[in-house]
Amino acid sequence: MQKTGIKTKRSIADMLSGKQILIPIAALLLLAVFNLIVDPSFYKISLDVNSAGNHVLSGYLITILDYGSELAILAIGMTLVTAASGGQDISVGAGIAIAGSVILRVLCGTNSRPDQLQAPIIVAFLVACVAGMLCGAFNGILVSIFKIQPMVATLILYTAGRSIAAWINNNELPVISDPSFGYFGGFIPGIPIPTPFFIAVACMVVMALIMKFTNLRLYTQAVGINEKSARLNGINPTFIKFLSFVILGVFVAVAGLIKVSRISSINYSVIAKDIEMDAILAVALGGNSLSGGKFNMAASILGAYVIQFLTTTLYKFNVKSDAISAYKAVVVIILVVISAPVVREKFASFSQKMKVRTKEVG
Numbered sequence: 596m597q598k599t600g601i602k603t604k605r606s607i608a609d610m611l612s613g614k615q616i617l618i619p620i621a622a623l624l625l626l627a628v629f630n631l632i633v634d635p636s637f638y639k640i641s642l643d644v645n646s647a648g649n650h651v652l653s654g655y656l657i658t659i660l661d662y663g664s665e666l667a668i669l670a671i672g673m674t675l676v677t678a679a680s681g682g683q684d685i686s687v688g689a690g691i692a693i694a695g696s697v698i699l700r701v702l703c704g705t706n707s708r709p710d711q712l713q714a715p716i717i718v719a720f721l722v723a724c725v726a727g728m729l730c731g732a733f734n735g736i737l738v739s740i741f742k743i744q745p746m747v748a749t750l751i752l753y754t755a756g757r758s759i760a761a762w763i764n765n766n767e768l769p770v771i772s773d774p775s776f777g778y779f780g781g782f783i784p785g786i787p788i789p790t791p792f793f794i795a796v797a798c799m800v801v802m803a804l805i806m807k808f809t810n811l812r813l814y815t816q817a818v819g820i821n822e823k824s825a826r827l828n829g830i831n832p833t834f835i836k837f838l839s840f841v842i843l844g845v846f847v848a849v850a851g852l853i854k855v856s857r858i859s860s861i862n863y864s865v866i867a868k869d870i871e872m873d874a875i876l877a878v879a880l881g882g883n884s885l886s887g888g889k890f891n892m893a894a895s896i897l898g899a900y901v902i903q904f905l906t907t908t909l910y911k912f913n914v915k916s917d918a919i920s921a922y923k924a925v926v927v928i929i930l931v932v933i934s935a936p937v938v939r940e941k942f943a944s945f946s947q948k949m950k951v952r953t954k955e956v957g
Contacts (some may be wrong), residue, residue, distance in 0.1 A: 615882025616894040622880060622901045626908060636701035637911065645782065647774065652787045655907055658787070663903030664795035665853045669870065670877040671802050671898040672843030674890050675811075678746030678819045679839040680738050681887030682745025683875045687847050688729045689756020691867035694723040694851030698859055699769040702776070707767040716776060724848040730756070731844025735837035753871075761863045771859040780856030791853050798849060799896060806892070815839060869920060873902050876923060879930040 615868040640654040669687055701722050704713035730752060737748035771777075783790055792955050806812045817825040818832045825832055850870075855861050878887055880901055881894030905926070909919050932938060 599678035599881075609893060615891050616897065618882040619880050619894055619897040619901050623897070623904065624913065626904050630908060630911075634911070637908075641685065644786065647777075647782075647784070649782055649784050650787055651782045651789075655911060657789065658906050659900060659903045660792050662791075662906075663775050663848045663900040664789070664791040666870070666873050666877060666903055667795045667854075667896045667899035668798050668846050668850050669843075669874040670881075670895045671798060671892060672839075672846035673874045674842050674881070674883060674895040675815055675839040676745070677875075677883060677885060678814050678887055678890040679815045679836050680745045681819060681885075682738070683871075683878075684734060684749045684840065684843060685746055685748040685871045686730070686734060686752035686756055687843070687874055688867040688870045689753050689760070690727055690844065690847040691851040691854055691870065692757045692861070692863055693730060693763070694727045694848040695855035695861050695866060696763040696863070697723045697726045698852060698855055699771065702771055703764075703769040707764065707769040707853065708772070712771070712773050712776070716779075720848070720852055723851055724845055727844035727846075727848030727851065728841050729844070730847065731840040731842070732837070735840030738840065739833040739836035743903065744780055757863045760861075764861075768860055768862070777856055777859055780853045780858075789928075793830050794849065794853065798846065811838075816889050820889070872920065872927075873906075874899070876927055876930070877902050879927065 637655050640656055642650055643653045671688070673684065676682070698719045701714050701719035702712050702716065703709050706713075734745075734749050734752060737743045737751070738745050741748075778784075779790055779794070781790060782788075807879045812836050814825070815832050817828065817830055818835045822832045825835075850867070854866055875885075877899035878890075878895050880890055880898035881891055881896075883890045883895060902923075905923070906919060909922060910916075915924070
């Protein structure tokens, strides 16, 4: 009887984890209904002309699609890091500053305000990817080899990253005058949908293909669930953890390209400020355990758009920017408590008791 009870309890827990995408869907519906009741104009979308003279879509929903896309890109990498290491990378904002600074350095050369680009944009982006991977490798080595807790290990780059970004460009603020550079963070002429959305879709497709044709998902989950068992099954936990941070570094570089493209310049102290909190919150809102193990990438991506939905809603109702973090912190506390093993076990136990009572009544 005892074994049967344990088996049933586990099956309920597995069922709940399999439906974890319901968490961001429920949050999305809650926000959608709230805005519909309070102000239906929230959903208004219009076709306007931007500063470049192009017809583009505008409205709160387009803003969510635009800024939520760069957060979704980060959520992909953050999900892998969380699943493999059982911790989070809090240095992604500083990493974006470094990657963005590298892009501007390559494009501007020695002149902070060149009349024309000094290198192709693709070259600058590839160099930024290398820089992002190096940042990820640094964090990955501290976590996988030196066994430092991820949040503590990434605190180093979190503290020093923006100073490194400023040093790359000699504390200058480069400005790109070429309008083509602004396409990545804005709109491509003739296409009214923000470019970051297409970049995010491309990242999702690439990651989906990697998950489908490699064992990355299996190995990452195995290491996150039980590192010792994974090692006994021929998996190298050190390499998997290291690889997850390096992959996150690539997505950080992509987000860096979008960020600096938006304004064709950079502000080292402000760029991607507090974005690490949103990325972690997206992973948690996706129902993924912050202690590692099984993960649902689609739920994390949806969670990223829900976070942006919440942010846009708060801005619409004139909530001060300083107070927005407090609202998000409340959401983090709720999600962490809900995802705690003790709470999940009690919920599974309660569900089992209700099931038994239902059978008795029937």
